[in-house]
Amino acid sequence: xxxxxxxxxxxxxxxxxxxxxxxxxxxxxxxxxxxxxxxxxxxxxxxxxxxxxxxxxxxxxxxxxxxxxxxxxxxxxxxxxxxxxxxxxxxxxxxxxxxxxxxxxxxxxxxxxxxxx
Numbered sequence: 001x002x003x004x005x006x007x008x009x010x011x012x013x014x015x016x017x018x019x020x021x022x023x024x025x026x027x028x029x030x031x032x033x034x035x036x037x038x039x040x041x042x043x044x045x046x047x048x049x050x051x052x053x054x055x056x057x058x059x060x061x062x063x064x065x066x067x068x069x070x071x072x073x074x075x076x077x078x079x080x081x082x083x084x085x086x087x088x089x090x091x092x093x094x095x096x097x098x099x100x101x102x103x104x105x106x107x108x109x110x111x112x113x114x115x116x117x
Contacts, residue, residue, distance in 0.1 A: 036096065
């Protein structure tokens with residue numbers, strides 16, 4: 001089954017970390033990511049630019065679009081990246097996400113809808 005793992009964290013907390021700590025965390029992320037990708041459990045994923053670069057489009061009931069700067073929701077934790085996982089079941093996806101190497105981050109795991117044709 002395929003799942004998406006949304007990786008959310010506090011952007012201010014990340015920015016407040018020293019360069020050395022960020023480098024060390026990126027190293028841990030890279031090692032974890034490469035091992036899981038090599039094992040076939042991560043199919044794809046990317047880090048996202050900070051939430052300040054987001055643009056949100058809201059559609060009203062008539063389908064008219066309103067475009068605003070910023071993320072869809074305002075909050076302390078923002079999605080900073082994602083991974084597409086391919087594992088046997090939800091338990092395996094949760095076990096994999098539980099190994100994420102950055103303390104303080106929040107990970108949302110959701111099944112990806114698979115449609116035939």
